[in-house]
């Protein structure tokens with residue numbers, strides 16, 4: 001299988017057709033049958049900390065890659081503009097490293113936000129002191 005067609009749904013159907021990526025924006029979830037043809041259902045939650053779904057010209061992309069480590073086939077691929085790009089089998093360690101990197105980016109993001117808030121709070125306190133607010 002080298003392509004996935006996009007189908008917008010409200011509820012992901014119980015029986016999935018091969019070669020179709022079902023996307024429910026209402027429930028922030030996407031599902032498809034494993035692209036290797038093994039018939040396993042692959043469900044990917046969508047969100048800032050999960051997979052990100054984009055659509056261009058009716059063709060779906062999901063980031064990051066789909067790594068079906070929990071399936072016997074252990075397939076790994078990227079869905080990009082409706083095309084399946086097969087990735088080399090990653091070792092478990094690389095998978096974890098990838099996840100940790102993602103986690104670290106998220107933490108850095110929140111830390112930066114926190115620092116910014118701290119700056120404005122200090123500025124505000126200083127202004128109140130200076131102008132006796």
Ligand SMILES: [Zn+2]
Nearest residue numbers: 034036038073
């Ligand atoms: Zn598979």
